[in-house]
Amino acid sequence: MPTRIFFNPADSIANVHDYDEAVRQGQIFREKQIDDELVIAKGPHDEEYAIFYAKDTKPADHEAAQPYQVKKRLN
Structure with a gap:
């Protein structure tokens, strides 16, 4: 199962x-x-890969949150 995380695009x-x-x-x-x-x-309907700071994660119920599938983490 892929890891999903929520971000504001x-x-x-x-x-x-x-x-x-x-x-x-x-x-x-x-x-x-x-x-x-x-x-x-x-994102589920995105053709592009997005790069986010992990600290910008939003809760699923946040008004601007959209689900993204994590492809890679850069620690």
């Missing part, structure tokens, strides 16, 4: 069509922000 720091490019950009952001875990995720 407006909180994404990048949106990328290619998974490998999303990982590369996430690693670049990660190097700049050592203390923050990043999540690469994809």
Whole structure:
């Protein structure tokens, strides 16, 4: 079962069509922000991969929350 996590889409720091490019950009952001875990995720109807700070997770009942499937965590 894939891990689902909720985010406000407006909180994404990048949106990328290619998974490998999303990982590369996430690693670049990660190097700049050592203390923050990043999540690469994809929404159920999205064609793009979104990169979020893990600390921006929202509860499922938050008004702007949308479910995303976690593809990779960058600790």
